[in-house]
Amino acid sequence: MIQTRRALSWAWIALVALTLLSLVVAESSGIAGGVATVIVIAAAAVKGRVILVWFMGVRWFPARWRLFFDTWLLVNVSVIIGFHFLGGM
Amino acid sequence: MGADRLAPRPPSLPGDAGFWTFIAADATLFALLFFQFSLDRSSHVAVFGAGQRALLVPLGAVNTLVLVTSSFLLASGIRTAHRRDVRRATWLIAGTVLLGVVFAVVKITEYWIELASGHTLSTSSFFMYYFVITGIHLLHLIVGVIALVIIGVRVRRGSGARQDRLLLECGASYWHLIDLLWMFIFPLLYLAR
Numbered sequence: 235m236i237q238t239r240r241a242l243s244w245a246w247i248a249l250v251a252l253t254l255l256s257l258v259v260a261e262s263s264g265i266a267g268g269v270a271t272v273i274v275i276a277a278a279a280v281k282g283r284v285i286l287v288w289f290m291g292v293r294w295f296p297a298r299w300r301l302f303f304d305t306w307l308l309v310n311v312s313v314i315i316g317f318h319f320l321g322g323m
Numbered sequence: 324m325g326a327d328r329l330a331p332r333p334p335s336l337p338g339d340a341g342f343w344t345f346i347a348a349d350a351t352l353f354a355l356l357f358f359q360f361s362l363d364r365s366s367h368v369a370v371f372g373a374g375q376r377a378l379l380v381p382l383g384a385v386n387t388l389v390l391v392t393s394s395f396l397l398a399s400g401i402r403t404a405h406r407r408d409v410r411r412a413t414w415l416i417a418g419t420v421l422l423g424v425v426f427a428v429v430k431i432t433e434y435w436i437e438l439a440s441g442h443t444l445s446t447s448s449f450f451m452y453y454f455v456i457t458g459i460h461l462l463h464l465i466v467g468v469i470a471l472v473i474i475g476v477r478v479r480r481g482s483g484a485r486q487d488r489l490l491l492e493c494g495a496s497y498w499h500l501i502d503l504l505w506m507f508i509f510p511l512l513y514l515a516r
Contacts, residue, residue: 242395260515309354
């Protein structure tokens, strides 16, 4: 669970950068709604992975717990994007 | 260094293993809320779109930055506590608590603005989900703030007992879960078009 200071700082920078990217994409009128949704939800998944790996230390978890959180992220992204396409974006 | 490579640390969960069952159940509950929201949105795209346009994206964005920064401070606090630097660890936990309070104040301000604009739980299914999902999340955050205050006081006493370290790791894991959930709540409610 213990990370180096540099690793934690990079994780924080990545989280801030992905948040700003999501904002720019979502607020941009030049990007179609469907594309914007895929990008912001994918960015959420990457941010989730950063939190799990660098802040929660999931890489040191037993295999079944790593599998649970990887599945949780994947299913969240797939279902949210899937339903968005189903309803039209 | 070579010995470290030959004998890697066995996989283990930070904090109490039973607590992780609670975290997994909580994460699953929120995932089900996200799915139900997305399913209902697929049937009422116009209603959900109108509701989303009424939300205050800048406040949601500020809270996202506040929460990721709080998680960074707490992860740094855990690192510092393991190095037995009690004073610095206490300050980092206090910083996390302060940012947690900032998140709550911004969220309550947002609720106040939405309610003053006539948006309530019964306005539309979008606002029902908005208040329920963010409300449950806010309750989690308030519990997290209280837990971190208690943990911070124990760390400051600096007994270094195994139980205190366990409590600190459980508290940090719970706080990171709150952050992880918000990473999906923000784009789902505010950004996804």
